[in-house]
Amino acid sequence: MTLSQFEIQDINQTVLLWLDEVRKRTLIAMQQHLDISIKHDARDLVTNVDRDNEQFLNAKIRSYDSEASIVSEEGFGDHQKNMQGNVWFVDPIDGTMNFVKEQADFAVMIALYIDNEPVLGWILDVVNNVVYHGGPQVGVFANQLRLEQPNNDALSDGIVLLSGARLLYGMFGYDKIAKAALGYRVIGAAGPSFLRVISGRAVGYSSKMMPWDFAAGQVLAKTLGLSISDIDGRPLDMLSSNIVLVATNRAHRDILMLHQS
Template identity: 75%
Template sequence: MTMSQLEIQNIDQTVLLWLDDLQKDTISAMRHHLQVGTKHDERDLVTNVDKANEQKINALIRSFDVNAKIVSEEGFGDKPTAMNGHVWFVDPIDGTMNFVKEHTDFAIMIALYVDNQPVLGWILDVVDNVVYHGGPKIGVFANQLRIQQPGDDSLAEGVVLLSGARLLYGMFGYDQIAKAALGYRVIGAAGPSFIRVITGQAVGYSSKMMPWDFAAGQVLAKTLGLIVSDIDGQALDMLSSNIVLVATKRAHRDIVELHKS
């Protein structure tokens, strides 16, 4: 089903209102005692805020878009096997380690896909209270300021962002990619890393991600003419984990070639 620009703008504005409330709640919760647990290992943290935010967002989506399916991190969503219809992706706290230990470089992310096509994405930089949002039909904005397409710098001309764990062990050619770049950084969260690429601060970013980690960033990046793929240059599977690469066209070509070599 094709949605009009007006329908898409109305959805965008509705989610921005949700995120305004979530930003205030998350900052307030961060200033009080966090209940911190672990999931798969001691570095895979989860807090009461992750769970509370996801429950709030999912309830709002289910009320607003009653037939939609939800793919979300903390287990309160659905388990769709296909991308038909409306599919929402929710990351209630992206970068939980940063949230708990650094109190910066974390985000809240939401995305809407319709029949497997990217429609809208939202990445909320919680600390700075800036929402990066939009999609193919309306463009991309930082709050109300339109973002222009970033330049097409090569890998050698810019900073690349990489997964720290995989860089440490030289996986996926990350060590060679870091050496070939003008500089490299490890942020430790997908949302803040996508923000740096779409705003032109970095020429590329790669990490292993789950769908809720990359769904919103993919919408915004593709709208701005950036390339989003797996590390081999193939389309992403929206319902499973991927080694994701987002980059300028020239940096994307450079990185894929280095990975394959």
């Protein structure tokens, strides 16, 4: 099913208004006491802002799209079993540890897939007040600025972004990837890492992620002609965790070869 340009623009503008409201709510909440809880361990945090943002966004989605299924991080979504129909992905605060400790390098992310096809994605950089948004039918924008496809740089010519924990514990061949790159950085959150790849500031990014961590980034990356797959080169499973690799076409090939060697 393909939406008309008019329908796409209506969805896009509607979500941008929600995100504007989410941004204001988040900034206000950051000035107040945060209620921080631990999920699985001390490094996996959730706050009242994560929950409030998710409830707010999920309610907006359900009221706007009566056929919506929602896959979201904090438990207010659906138990989605397939990718048929209108499937929305919501990450109400991506990078909660950065949100709590750094007050920077976190994001709010939304994506819409219809019958498993990427339609639109939104990554809100709250602190810098920039929404990266778009999809295959409209292109990718940073607020009003249209983004071009990033230079097709090789791994050895650019900065690669990696999951710090997995690198530290010798997983997924990340040490080989880091050594082959011009440099590597650890940002600690998916959305801010995707943004750097999408805007050509990094040649690649890899981490183990849940669907809400990569759904929006995948829409934007594919639209810009970047390569995205799991670390073995297979398409991402939209309903479970994946070791995601997003990169320029050359760096993607470089990393797959390193990973298989």
